[in-house]
Amino acid sequence: MTLLQARGLVRSYGPTPALRGVTLELAEAEILAVTGPSGCGKSTLLHCLAGILRPDAGEVLYGGQRLDARSEADRSRLRRTEFGVLFQFGQLVAELTAAENVALPLLLAGKGRREARTAALNWLERLDVADVADVRPGAMSGGQQQRCAAARALVTEPRVLFADEPTGALDALAGERLLGQLTRVAREQHTSVVLVTHEPAVAAYADREIVLRDGTVDVTGLGADISAGTAGGRR
Ligand SMILES: Nc1ncnc2c1ncn2[C@@H]1O[C@H](COP(=O)(O)OP(=O)(O)OP(=O)(O)O)[C@@H](O)[C@H]1O
Incomplete structure (x- = not known):
């Protein structure tokens, strides 16, 4: 069942476009990796999905209800009760x-x-x-x-964990250990995860991967299909 949905998300910082119409779905208990080159809009997307940032256009639905249209106080309460957030450091x-x-x-x-x-x-x-x-x-x-x-x-x-480059400050071994444990625990808890990373190897821990390029979804599929160049369209 779909837990979180983004429809046509658009977000700019002044004249700089970060998202140019992103549509995606996150199912209950699904681990979704969002990858793509630096500056393609991954963090902006994660912040919009978690209700930290408001999109300029488009909508975010959580459990079928508009999230982006709620007040700051409402979104912040939701983040405390239903969402978990994990950043790179600090x-x-x-x-x-x-x-x-x-x-x-x-x-x-x-x-x-x-x-x-x-x-x-x-x-x-x-x-x-x-x-x-x-x-x-x-x-x-x-x-x-x-x-x-x-x-x-x-x-x-939480029902959804938002992780933004959680292994970015770690060496490869510590990064793998963290991801292994994080994804194992998330599966045990049936917690959905949005895992933003610029490291393609990290996506191997996910059920599905979305590759962003220049603020749009370039390709969606299984990590292995994407590496083989056989992925395409939405699952
Ligand atoms: N606070 C901000 N002010 C101005 N421009 C911003 C801001 N945050 C992001 N941007 C711009 O928006 C675009 C998308 O940035 P974003 O951080 O979402 O990308 P990213 O894929 O997460 O990048 P990285 O992998 O380097 O963290 C980039 O062009 C970036 O320079």
Whole structure:
């Protein structure tokens, strides 16, 4: 079943066009990779889908309802309750330990301290970083920080996870480890994922891939079909 839909999204920054009519669908529990060269509009698309940016034209539907037309307060509430967001870096609060960072979204949602800490420890365990639960970000490796950030994005059990170049600051091995764990956990939770990346290899972790070029969808299909040049049209 379709969970998230974009229809004819157009977005510019002043005179610079970033999206020039993007249409796509994300199914429940689907992992969708959005790839393409630098500057093709991947981040802008992710921000529009997550309700962070409003498109100039076109619409975003979440569960069949217009998302882009809702108020900022409404979209921000939706992001706290239904969506998780994971960026390239700089998301953990430096003064807090890993467990405190992961517990934070639950505390903000009104959960009690003990319940929030238990859930945080559980998520750190699932992402294989339980050993740094009481460590602050400054004393962790980049890979550990990103896995903690992933735990924080997932602790509220979102229906959609938006990940923008989550492995961009990691070496190949740490990147693969993060993606392996992130996609495994997302599948276990039936969480849909929009995974933006400029690295074609990352798309291998996805069910489906969309390649953007100059703000439009160039090709849609399975990663393997795209590499072989046999993909085309919408699935
Ligand atoms: N805040 C901004 N102000 C002005 N132009 C912007 C801004 N953000 C993005 N752009 C422009 O919009 C276009 C699309 O940018 P976007 O960041 O969405 O692409 P991207 O595919 O995510 O790029 P990258 O892979 O390099 O992160 C580019 O031409 C970019 O220069």
